[in-house]
Amino acid sequence: MGAFDAVMYGIEGDPLLRSGIIAVVVLDSPPDRTQVADRTERLTRLFPRLRERAVGNPLSPAPPRWETDPNFDPSYHIRWRRLTDDDAGIPDALEYAARMGEADFDRSRPLWEIAILTGLADGQSAVIFKIHHSVADGMGGLAMSAALFDLDPDPGDLGPLPPAPESHPAGLLGRVVQATEFEVGALDEVVRGSIKASLRAARAVVTSPIGSTMTLGRTAASAAAMLAPQGDPKSGWMAGRSLSCVFSLIDVPVEPLKEAARGAEATLNVVFMAAVADAVGTYHRRHGHELPSIRVNMPVNQRKPGDDATGNHWAPARFVVPTDDIDPQVRLYQLHGLIDHARRDPALDLSDVVYKTLALLPDPVTERLAGSLMKGVDVAATNVPGPPIPVYLCGARVNTLVPFAPKSGAAINIGFLTYDGTAFVGINSDPAAVADPGELTECLAEAFAKYTE
Template sequence: MEHLSTLDAGFLEAEDSDRHVSLAVGGVSVIEGPMPDFASLVDNVADRIVSIPRFKQMVRTHVLDLEPPEWVEDPNFDLSHHVHRAALPDPGDDQSLFRFVADVMERRLDRDRPLWECWIIEGLAGGRWAVLVKIHHCVADGIATMHLLSSFSDDGEGATFASEIRAAHEPTDRGVRVPKVSLNPLDWASGIWQAAVGVTNAATLAVGGVVEITGGLLRPAATSSLAGPVSTMRRYSAARVSLEEVETICHEFGVTVNDVALTAITASFRAALVRRGERPRRNSLRTLVPVSIRSNDAREAVDNRVSLMLPCLPVEKEDLVDQLHEVHGRLTTAKGSGQRQAGSGFISSIGLLPFPLTAWAVRLLTRLPQRGVVTVATNVPGPRQRSRILGREVVSVLPIPPIALQLRTGIAILSYADSLVFGIIADYDTTSDVDELARGIEQAVAQLSAVSAGVRSSAPNGD
C-alpha cells in the first residue's frame, strides 16, 4: 500500500481549510483542427491511462488520521466519470475558453473517485479544439503534472526544459519515508527526536534560509487588495511571449529566464496597484516561488518534490530595468541564503514525525489567516518541441495554478517550444482586472526586449 507523503497530504488539508478553494492544477492544450471523432479520443485516453496507476487510484483516509492517507485502486473505476465533452459558445475566442477554464477549475474534484478530469472542448475559433486536464495537487507538482499531461501526446513526454533546472543534475532526494505508524508513545518520542536532529542539521546547513523563510511567513505583507479572503468563483487569463525574445533579454542583461518572467509579473502587479489607487511598497508583493528538487532520474515519479523561496518582488521601483536588476539581486540573495535547502530539509524532516501530529498541525496552520505571502509564481518547464495528439499539432499549452490561503491570484509560467506562457488564476470578486494583469506581463516583456535591442545597437559593431 502506497501512502501519501506529508507534503502531498498537506494539499488535501489546505483544501479542507477553506470551503471556497479547489486545490487542483491543470493545463489546456490548444490543438489544430479538425477535431477527431470523440469516441476515438476517449479510446486514446483509455490507452494512455493504463500506464499511469494514479489515474485509477483514489485516496483513502483513516479515522483520526492515525495513519497517512493511502492510494488504493478504485473498484468501480469508470472512464466516463472523468472524460467529458463540452463546446464553447460562438465565437469560441480566448475569452470564451478562459471563462470555461475558470468554471471547471473552481469546482472541487470528487474525493470518492480518482482525482482527475479530462475535458474535450470543441468550438474554438479557427477550427481548433482543446483538451483540458485537471489533477489534484496532492497527486503531483508542476513538473510531474506536465509529465502526466505529456502522456496524452502521440510521442509521450519527449525532451523538455526540465533537464536544465539545477535539481535535475543532482542525485535523487528520495526524502524520508513515512515510518510505520505506532500507538506506542515511546516510538513517537523516537520519531520526534529524529525529526529534531534532521531540523538541526538543516538549520546548520542553511540557517540563513530558515531565518528568511520564517521571517517571510511571520511578517505581514503591506495591506492591499492583492490578498485576503476569496470567493468560490474564479477568473482565468493567459499571456504569451516569445521565448527567443526572453532569451535575448537574458543575454543582454546577464539574467535568467525566471528573472525576466518575475520582472514582467512585478511590473504588471505594480500597474495593478496603481490602477486600483494603492501605493506599491517594498513588502507589497512577497511571492511564494516553488523550487523543484526533482532530479532527472525521478522525472517520472508522480508526487510533489518542491521547496520554496519567498522573495519580495520590487513593485516599489518604477523603472523596468531597475526592477529586472533588483529581481535578479533578490533571487540571488534568496538562493544564497539557503532558502531552498532549508525548505527541502524541513519537508523531509517532518516526515519522521508521527502522521497524526503533522496532520493536526497542518490542519491548524492552514485555518489561520496567513498575511505574509501575497501571490504564488511557479515556473514549469514544458516540452522543447511542439507535441501532437492523434496527428494534430498542439499549438499552445496554457498552465493553470490553484489559489488558496488568502492568495487572490496565482501565476504558472510554462515554457513550450518557442513560447513562454503565463497562466493566471484569480478570485472572481476581487480581481476583475485579470486580463489587464496578463496584458501587463506581455507589455513588460516587449519593453525589456526593446531596451535590450537598444543596448545591442549601441554596442561597438553591434556586439
C-alpha cells in the same frame, strides 16, 4: 500519501486552499475520440496513481492511503462538450476551465478529470486537464501528459498496453495498521532527520566554529521565517479572497526574453518575475494605490533523477518583491540576487521534516497552520518548461499549452510555460481581490513587452 501530498490534500477543509491544477491545450482540430479513449487508458496504466482514490484512516490523524479504485471508470473522468456559440473562442474555453477550477473533486474517485470542448472558431478545440495537487505537481503533471503527446499526427503502434493494476482495498483493521505504520515511520524520520541535522551542526562547529555558527544562525532564522504566520497581504487593495476564478492568457516570444536574461546574467525565471512585479505595481498605481512590494510564493523544484512523476517534489519559497516604478533592466539586476537568495534559502532543506511533522497533525491544525502561511501571499508564481518543438494530441496539433495553477490563498497565481518558441502565461485571478482582471492582464502584457521590444 507522501507528507507533502498529504498536506496539500488535508488543508482543503478550508475551500480557499483548494489545489486543483488546470492545463488548457488548444488544438487546431478536434482530437480523435477513439484515440482519446485509448491513450487515456494507456496513461492510467503507465501511471497507476490515476486509477487510485484517497481513502482516509478513521481512527488516526495519519494521511489518506492511495488505493486502486475498484470501480474505476475512465469514461467518468472524460467529458465531451460542444460550445454552442457561433463565435466561441479561447476566452470561452478559459471561462469553462475557470468553472472547473472553482469546483471540488469527487473524493470517492481518482482526483483528475478531462473536458474536451469542440465547436471553437476555425475548427479548433480545447482540452482541459484538471488534477489534484496531491496527485502530482506541475512538473510531474507535465511528465505524465508527455505520454499523451506525439511528435507527429500518426504515432503508429505504441506497443502492448501495460497491465491494469488490481484493486485490493483494505478493511478497517488494515487501515488502522497502515495508519500506525505511517505514524511510527514518519515520527522516526522526523527524529532521525533532526538528530542527523544536529550531528552535522556539531561536527561543523568543531571544524569551523565561526563559519558554522553563522550558518546555523541563518538556517534558524530562515526556518523561523518559513513557519511564521505571514499576516495580512502586502496589498490591502487586493486583500479579498473567494472561491471564484477568472482565467486569462497572454503569449510572448521566448527568444527575446532569453536575450534579456542573458544580458542581465540572469535566468528566464528572473525575467518572468520582473514582469510580474512590474505588472502588479503598475496595476496598483493606475488605480491610485501605492504598493512598495508584494509577498510572492514560488515553488522551488527539488526533483532528482529517478523521482516518480506522481507526488510533489518542491519546496515553497516565500519572499518579498519590490514593485516600484523603475527601469526594466535595473529591475532584472535587483531581482536576480533576491530570487537566487530565495532559491538557496537553507530552510528549504528542512521542508521535508517540516511537512512530515505537519502530516502527523490533525487536519484542522494543519489547515490552520498552512492557511496562516498561504493567505498572506499576494501573488503565487510558477515556471514550468514545456516541449521545445511542436507536438500533437490524438491526431491534432497543439497550438497553445498554458497552465493555471491554484490560487491556494493568494490573490493571483501566474503560471509561465514555454512551448515551441512561445511563453504562454496563464493568470488565475480572484475577482474578490482583482477588480479588473482584464486590466491586470494588459499590465502584464505591457511588462513583458519591455523585454521583447
